[in-house]
Amino acid sequence: MTLELDLTRDPAHLRHGSNIGQPLARRDGVLKVTGRARYAADNHPRGMLFAVLAVASVARGRVASLDIEAAKAHPGVVEVMTSANRPPLADDPDGKPNPFAFRFEALQNDRVRYAGQPIAVVIGETLEAATEGASLLSPRYETEPARIGLDGNEAYIPPVVGMGFPAESRHGDVDAALAGSAKTIEAIYETPPHYHNAMEPHAIVAEWQGDRLVIDTPTQGLVMMQARLAGLFGIPPENILIRSPYLGGGFGGKGLMAGPQVLGILAAKLVGRPVKLVVRREQLYGPFGHRSPTRQTLRLGASAEGRLSAIHHHARIVTSSFEDFYESAAHVTHTLYAAPAIATTYDAVRADTGTPLFVRAPGIAPGSIALESAIDEMAEACGIDPLAFRVQNYAEVEPTTGKPFSSKALRECYTQGAERFGWWDRPLKPRMMRDKDGFLVGWGMGTATFHALMFAGQARAVIRRDGSGVVESGAHDMGQGAWTAFAQIAADSLGLDLDQVTFKAGSSDLPDAGIAGGSAHTATVGTAIHNAGAAVIGKLAELATADRRSPLFGAGNAGVVARAGRLLRRDDESRGESYGEILARAGLSEIEASGSGLPDQAANEHYAMHSHGAVFAEVKVDPDLGQVRVSRMIGAFAAGRIINPKMVRSQLIGGMIWGVSLALHEEAITDRRSGRIMNANLGEYHVPVNADIPAIEAFTVEEVDPHVNPLGIKGVGEIGITGSAGAVANAVWHATGIRVRRFPVRIGDLVGHG
Incomplete structure (x- = not known):
């Protein structure tokens, strides 16, 4: 399934001029809130079976025995896959064909390397049968100290x-x-x-069609996964179709292929029927x-x-x-x-x-x-003062390399963020502020930074005789609004209104968009879309300027501009014609071109490329109970050209909330005897909920970067978390006078000091 975005719902006043920079709503939003967005686990091919993982309860040793007969005797259980009967792989799961090919478990032997490692797969006619069959395996282990x-x-x-x-x-x-x-x-x-605790768990629906493999699975790297699977199963990459139009969160956890996905494919091969494997929440704490x-x-x-x-x-x-x-x-x-x-x-x-x-x-x-x-x-x-200290030690060039920054508006972030927060009213000493209820109040800040990356990606652009456009790239959207931003770039690159452009993404048979990670996806794919659009407009201009019947004849590429579905002479915009007229006269139904997004190696060697920001936080601490509440946060960020301010603000706020989590909530607790994670669930693995979220404001500071990429884009997905956790921790000190250095901050760190 390829996602085709409907771009017809945009307000009329936004359909003219540049689409880049407009705060448009997410194009997939209605589909998601109405339940029409189909995620990987929503697919049910005919004859599909259900697979359930059985995982190790010890951290080190070997599986001595499994009661396979008991599991297979359960009504509805079709097969149990173990290291003894698993179909062969062409490549070793413990091999490393490239630096991004990390080793994983695919039942290659009976060794246990960590608690939660898959040790068997039970396949059943129903999810209930497979789940009950897995519980009957009753594994015994030969254990070693964890x-x-x-x-x-x-x-x-x-x-x-x-x-x-x-x-x-x-x-x-x-x-x-x-x-x-x-x-x-x-x-x-x-x-x-x-x-990781993304809303959508890892899942795969795998179907073998002869030597062709069709997969539905959430992934941040379609073509990378396709290549890895081709090596593992010894089939050409073009024989593998991976569909991933929607991801319910990724954050790096779905960037690389993991063992359970391969096990789902192996299970389908073993039983000769389509198989769905959805990983349970507690099973996410290990293989991913x-x-x-x-x-x-x-x-x-x-x-x-x-x-x-x-x-x-x-x-x-x-x-x-x-x-x-x-x-x-x-x-x-x-x-x-x-x-x-x-x-x-x-x-x-x-x-x-x-x-x-x-x-x-x-x-x-x-x-x-x-x-x-x-x-x-x-x-x-x-x-x-902490802000004055940071300004006094401001780096005008990258400290360890001496490279100039491609752009750096951090001073402006400091200034504007501090003004909005009211920072200069902050007393220097701690424990000097209380609110009307007697809670200790503290103000802290942190500097945010993240490198401005760009990977390699490709896109294809098509202009049709009816005046519409199609742009395709195997891009990924984890909920950050990438499809909408890409559609905005696509419309501008083709000189069309948004409602005239279809953007296709989310499938491995589309041009390789690279990996959605490192806050680089918009820069990478956006540049590819921009270049593909420029290339197809260039082809169209060649047709017109070489045609004596065209009012653009003789203008040359440099003398033509694309606007509102028409090519116009730059020196006389009253002379021009529509895309449809050009294609009709040439006898073409459509014209297409491809484009690439590639990092500029020369620029990377000469400049240090980073996004920057400043985060200010206020906390309130109960002096008797030691309970910490973040009451407000303000973040100012400089991230180059902003494609969609609404979605950028959403990403920045999401990162800031994650910073609160890092400082005050989030921690996996491991039983040192068994190696098992004791809070592998959303009830005890604490992350902020609505009641923990303060009044948060995130805004961007204008920054023009002529070097980072042709569109001047820097990523925003990750910078929000950097600086935010430090701001909260520093605010806790300012409120209490207690410097906590082991995170997350616990009540026990603060109680008894009031």
């Missing part, structure tokens, strides 16, 4: 961190600079494991990645006047026993504050958990709460 947490194993230096950063980076002599500093601080900050816990040590030095002289940011992170993914928590320190000496170092431990992978703002989210807390601590040591 290695859990930041101290659960011997530490070592990882080969790289993130996606290829060095584990040690030094700029200047940090130790000497610290020794010569008038003011120094050293503090350790810890963040816990965080797990998570954010690593961190222990971060920061050492800062400054002059007596409050000028930073050195920053050393060390991070310990956790990875799995069988894979190498290391959260790049310290790397935010390379980009934010001017210091002549900066070092980032790492060590890591292997634990018996699923592999940590990408979670919204990977590395920077946990790294920024530590850095922003440390910056506040240094400002306090120097007796300087």
Whole structure:
């Protein structure tokens, strides 16, 4: 199923001029609220069976036995798939054909590497039968002691961190600079494991049609998944169709293919019928990645006047026993504050958990709460207001590379955010403000940043004789409104009104849109759409300007502009003709062209490319109970050209709420004996609910970036979380005078100090 967006509901006053920059509502919104949007698990091919995972209850060892006969004897159970009868794969699930191909479990043996690992798949005529069959397997294990947490194993230096950063980076002599500093601080900050909890769980509906495979599954990387499956099953990529028009949230958790998706496909192959496998909420805590816990040590030095002289940011992170993914928590320190000496170092431990992978703002989210807390601590040591301290140490160029920023409106974010918040009324000392009910009031701030990325993507644009346009790209929308933004770019690129353009997305048989991650999707696909539109307009202009019957004859490409479905001479806009007239005279029903979005390597080498922002938070703390409430937040962000202000504001607010979660709520708790996550559900895995959400305001500061990409777009999906968690943590200190360095902030950290 390919998504075709209906663009006919836009107000008439928005249909003229540029569509980019208009605050349009999401084009898929009506379909979602009326229940007509079809997600992966909503598909039911004829003859479909249901598959249910059985997962390990221990973290390390091997499966000694399963009562397969009991499960198969249950009415409605069709088959039980284990490592003994699983269909073969052409590639090893533990192989690494590319850096994004992470190892996963597909019943390749009887080893257990973490609690929650799939150990069998039960297939039934009904979901109930398969579920009951899975409960009858009664697995027995040969167990080994679980290695859990930041101290659960011997530490070592990882080969790289993130996606290829060095584990040690030094700029200047940090130790000497610290020794010569008038003011120094050293503090350790810890963040816990965080797990994705998207509204839509992972699911797959798989059907084999001979040697052709048709899949419905939520994914942030259609063609990447298609290529990985082609290698695993030994079939050409074009024999695999993946449909993913709607995702109920992704945030990195659906960026890469995971073992349960492959198990659903294998189950369909084993039984020769279509199979649906939907992962239960508690089973999401393992095979699909998570954010690593961190222990971060920061050492800062400054002059007596409050000028930073050195920053050393060390991070310990956790990875799995069988894979190498290391959260790049310290790397935010390379980009934010001017210091002549900066070092980032790492060590890591292997634990018996699923592999940590990408979670919204990977590395920077946990790294920024530590850095922003440390910056506040240094400002306090120097007796300087936290905002004034940050402005005093403002980086005019990227500190560790010396590169100029492609654009940087962070000063404006500081200024405008502080004005709206009323920051300059803040007393310097903590515990100086109370509200009318006696609650302690604190104000904190944090600097937000996220790198402005762009990947490779493609699009195809078509202009039809009836004057309509079609733009296609295998793009993804996790709910952030990408389809609407892409439609706006498409309409402008074709010189058409929105109601004349159909945008198609969400299927692997469309042009490769790359991966929707790293806040890069709009820049990547938007640039491809823009270039495809320019290319097809160029072809149309060639037809007209070479045709003696056209009023545009002889104008040349440079002398033609596309507007409202017509080509016009730039030097005389009274002379022109419609797209339909040009195509009709040429005897064509339509004309098409392709375009690519590719990062500019020369610009990347010359400029440091980042989005920036400033977040201000107010908290109220009960002095007797230690309960913390965030009462208001204001975020000011500079993110280049804004395609749709309404959806950008939504993304920024969503990120800020996640920052509140990081600071005050979110934590996966692991039983160190069994390795099981004890709160693997939405009742006990605490995330903010409506009652926790303060009055939040997010706005953008005007910023023009001529270097980042042709449209000047920077991402907004992840920057909101960075800075926000630190702002809340710093506000807690300002309210209470208690510096909490282990997150989330707990009542026990604050009680008894009132």
